[in-house]
Amino acid sequence: AQRVTQPEKLLSVFKGAPVELKCNYSYSGSPELFWYVQYSRQRLQLLLRHISRESIKGFTADLNKGETSFHLKKPFAQEEDSAMYYCALTPSGQAGTALIFGKGTTLSVSS
Amino acid sequence: DAGVTQSPTHLIKTRGQHVTLRCSPISGHKSVSWYQQVLGQGPQFIFQYYEKEERGRGNFPDRFSARQFPNYSSELNVNALLLGDSALYLCASSLTPVGGYGYTFGSGTRLTVV
Numbered sequence: 151a152q153r154v155t156q157p158e159k160l161l162s163v164f165k166g167a168p169v170e171l172k173c174n175y176s177y178s179g180s181p182e183l184f185w186y187v188q189y190s191r192q193r194l195q196l197l198l199r200h201i202s203r204e205s206i207k208g209f210t211a212d213l214n215k216g217e218t219s220f221h222l223k224k225p226f227a228q229e230e231d232s233a234m235y236y237c238a239l240t241p242s243g244q245a246g247t248a249l250i251f252g253k254g255t256t257l258s259v260s261s
Numbered sequence: 262d263a264g265v266t267q268s269p270t271h272l273i274k275t276r277g278q279h280v281t282l283r284c285s286p287i288s289g290h291k292s293v294s295w296y297q298q299v300l301g302q303g304p305q306f307i308f309q310y311y312e313k314e315e316r317g318r319g320n321f322p323d324r325f326s327a328r329q330f331p332n333y334s335s336e337l338n339v340n341a342l343l344l345g346d347s348a349l350y351l352c353a354s355s356l357t358p359v360g361g362y363g364y365t366f367g368s369g370t371r372l373t374v375v
Contacts, residue, residue, distance in 0.1 A: 154303075184363055194304070194351065196363040236303050243359055247317055248294070251303030 152177050154237050156252035163227050165261045171222040173211075173237030173252060181239040183213055183220040184249070188234045197222075197235070207231070227259045265354050265367035273373045274342050282337040282370045286354030292316075293335040294364065295327060296351040304351055310335055311358035339372075347374045 153176040163169055175181065185197040198206045200213040200220060211222045220237060237252045266285045274280050286293050292311040296304035306319035310329035324340045333354075339346055349371050353364035 186366075193368045194366040196365070199363055238303070248306030248309070248319055249296075249304070249353075249364060250306070253301070253303050 152181075152239070152241075152250050154239055154250055154252035156235075156237055156255045158255045159253070160256045160258065162258045162260065165229055165259055166226050169222075169224045169227045169231070169257065169259075171235050171237075171255050171257065173220045173222065175218050175220065175237075175239050177218075177239060177241070180242045182242045183211070184238045184240075185209070185211055185220075185222050186236040186238055186251075188236070190233070194236070227257075229259050229261060232257055232259045265352055265365050267350075267352050267367040267370050269370060270368065271371045271373075273375060276342055276344060276374055278342050279338065279340045280342060280372060282339075282350050282352075282372070283334065284337070284352030284354075284367060285334045286352075287365055290354035290356055290365070291333050292355045292358045293329055293333065294353045294355070295335070295337045296353065297321075298349040298351055298369070300348075307337065309358055316358045342374045344374050347372060 155174045157172050183200040186194050187197045188194045209224045211220050213220050234254050234256050236254045238249045240249050241247045268283045294309040295307040298304040307321050308327045309317035313329045327337045329335045349369040351369045352367045355364050
């Protein structure tokens, strides 16, 4: 079965500390992986996708097919990073398929 | 560009009633998907439409239906509302029905069933 697991419901760190939001997935084929973010009172928005290999707002994520993981990392957390983060996958190249989301991790960055 | 717009933003319905939620995609986007987000959970896929045809359906009962219009806007209909249908309903648009480019989400419609 297709599944995305985010083991941490809440991650609290201090400003300037490194951040790693964990995401593991279960999918038999070739998925495309995403991180979405929802800041307070804002809509869900795409943060980054694995195929683009970009760094957005200092965040990076590497797809590890062996460990079926797609952890989100940032070396130095900022208070404005506080938000809800969702990992999601979709089957690669297939029309009509869903984004499958994890339950989300709340990141709280305090000074 | 106004982005993905959804209406209404909030509504309250009684058990057994039906509800219609509306979504306008980003200009140029031909694919619209609907998601249900229950408190404390990630969004769950309900439907995807592309070029006015249903291209995908999630694991939801037949009380849920949708359609897409020639201007690519979409409606989600839910009949015989249950308390468990209370949720945030999100609409997402994309250029194509292939999700690799990611989706742009609307702000959602908060449905409360009493």
